[in-house]
Amino acid sequence: MTRFAAIAGIGQTEFSKNSGRSELQLAAEASKAALEDAGIDPADVDGMITFTLDPSDEIGLSRCLGVKDLGYTTRIPGGGAASVATIYQAMAAVTSGVADVVLVWRAMNERSAYRFGQPMVPPSGGVVNVAGNGTGSLLWCMPFGAQTPASWEALAAQHYMETFGVSNRDLGYVSVTQRKHAATNPLAWFHGKPITLEEHQQSRWIVEPVLRLLDCCQESDGGVAVVVTSLERARDLRQRPVRIVSAAQSIPAEVEVISNYYHADLTLMPEAHGVARRLYARSGLTPKDMQLAMLYDAFTPQVFRQLEAFGFCKRGEAKDFVKGGNIELGGSLPVNTNGGLIGEAYIHGMNNITEAVRQLRGTACNQVQNLSNALVSCGMGGAILSNA
Amino acid sequence: MSSGETPPVQATRPDPVYTPDAAFFWEGAARGELLGQRCADCKRLVHPPRPMCPSCHSVKREIVKLSGRGSVYSWIIPRHPPAVGFAEAPLVVLVELEEGIRLVSNLVEVSPAAVHAGLALEVLFAPTRGGRAVPVFRPRKGGAHD
Numbered sequence: 001m002t003r004f005a006a007i008a009g010i011g012q013t014e015f016s017k018n019s020g021r022s023e024l025q026l027a028a029e030a031s032k033a034a035l036e037d038a039g040i041d042p043a044d045v046d047g048m049i050t051f052t053l054d055p056s057d058e059i060g061l062s063r064c065l066g067v068k069d070l071g072y073t074t075r076i077p078g079g080g081a082a083s084v085a086t087i088y089q090a091m092a093a094v095t096s097g098v099a100d101v102v103l104v105w106r107a108m109n110e111r112s113a114y115r116f117g118q119p120m121v122p123p124s125g126g127v128v129n130v131a132g133n134g135t136g137s138l139l140w141c142m143p144f145g146a147q148t149p150a151s152w153e154a155l156a157a158q159h160y161m162e163t164f165g166v167s168n169r170d171l172g173y174v175s176v177t178q179r180k181h182a183a184t185n186p187l188a189w190f191h192g193k194p195i196t197l198e199e200h201q202q203s204r205w206i207v208e209p210v211l212r213l214l215d216c217c218q219e220s221d222g223g224v225a226v227v228v229t230s231l232e233r234a235r236d237l238r239q240r241p242v243r244i245v246s247a248a249q250s251i252p253a254e255v256e257v258i259s260n261y262y263h264a265d266l267t268l269m270p271e272a273h274g275v276a277r278r279l280y281a282r283s284g285l286t287p288k289d290m291q292l293a294m295l296y297d298a299f300t301p302q303v304f305r306q307l308e309a310f311g312f313c314k315r316g317e318a319k320d321f322v323k324g325g326n327i328e329l330g331g332s333l334p335v336n337t338n339g340g341l342i343g344e345a346y347i348h349g350m351n352n353i354t355e356a357v358r359q360l361r362g363t364a365c366n367q368v369q370n371l372s373n374a375l376v377s378c379g380m381g382g383a384i385l386s387n388a
Numbered sequence: 389m390s391s392g393e394t395p396p397v398q399a400t401r402p403d404p405v406y407t408p409d410a411a412f413f414w415e416g417a418a419r420g421e422l423l424g425q426r427c428a429d430c431k432r433l434v435h436p437p438r439p440m441c442p443s444c445h446s447v448k449r450e451i452v453k454l455s456g457r458g459s460v461y462s463w464i465i466p467r468h469p470p471a472v473g474f475a476e477a478p479l480v481v482l483v484e485l486e487e488g489i490r491l492v493s494n495l496v497e498v499s500p501a502a503v504h505a506g507l508a509l510e511v512l513f514a515p516t517r518g519g520r521a522v523p524v525f526r527p528r529k530g531g532a533h534d
Contacts, residue, residue: 127402127473139404143473143522144524145494146466151464151471154464154466155464162504205467207464208467209464253442261492266461266482
């Protein structure tokens, strides 16, 4: 049995609005890149992990990579709330000894082939959204005109905002910061394109009174892959290992993905609080030990509630924390230094994991100084990664 | 048709999806009743409906009529893209019913400026394009806040 697992390789395709190729090809290219980054022969992959929502089949991808003998597979529910949970489960597979080389991927044409932001009318009638997490809970929203992830998130976030006196303008500080980070990231869709708070305030309403266009993540085509091995093996490979110090999932009672309306107190995300508890307990670390946070930013209010859940500021005080410049590069806790899902691309949370890896390797374009530990969150999953 | 009559308006709201465990709710709405699922053994009320009680694990359920009274817990207006099946942007609400469960619905007969958390509501029913119905809510007459 192995004590620790590490991220040994990362890879990705370009991020675009039209990849011009299949999602399976994006998955294969990102996977090949991650395995090359690690210095591992694709034939030697023996574990594969992705989201229940990912359209590429394990066997189809193995057939592209020439995998000799796949020995472990799993998929994780929750839409994008699966992203960091893939790292958790890869760690579990490696440390328990059931797999030595675990490939995690997510690849989608979520701009050119279909769009999470657009409801669709199927031939049978009715209305559906492909972002649906398959649990059926969204059936309670669709007939009432809440038909997109933005509306599902906003219906919960509005309660947080009204309770703590947070305005849409307050949310804009997150958008501006993330676009500032993206502006100096050559891989970001919005490279060279920062925004001002005034531009945020002038962007169109997506869901009144909560979300403007610039509060929302992109829709993107692209693929991202991550390779996890034991820390010992990673030390012999091509890159500086990024150790998975602790990782967790948490889906508390009555919690749902995004249409998360039925638990006791909608001013918080119980799933993020649960992940925080487990991450800190399992690692012995505290919020003060983190020098970087990659927080799932499909929508700006989620960043506020995650900052509070992970103990970076008190409940209800995220707006002051953000306004004070704390989440900027150079601030007390840089957040989403790649620009996040808002500024870089929306690969369902995976591109926020790769940024944490680059930061810990010391190869990030917006490099945080004196970095030892990074917290990566997707709400229902999280990890603390370290180069120490 | 005489010259004073207006033709019936075809409802455009999307139909709810009748899954096996939720069918009772929508059938009730079609009859003008707001119904809830209660465990036949421990009496726990749950929403959304599910095949087993999470408290005592019984699969025996009772269907109960709810009062139709509640209050606004949160609210939004989806603007873009336009909601499918709605001629005007709907006012979507998360209602906290007086029985203690919450459900997603629409607010009608009220302007957005008058909406706030705690606004007292009462249920009514709106038709859907396929001849079904869903519960919606309006401000409760005579009750300002809960």
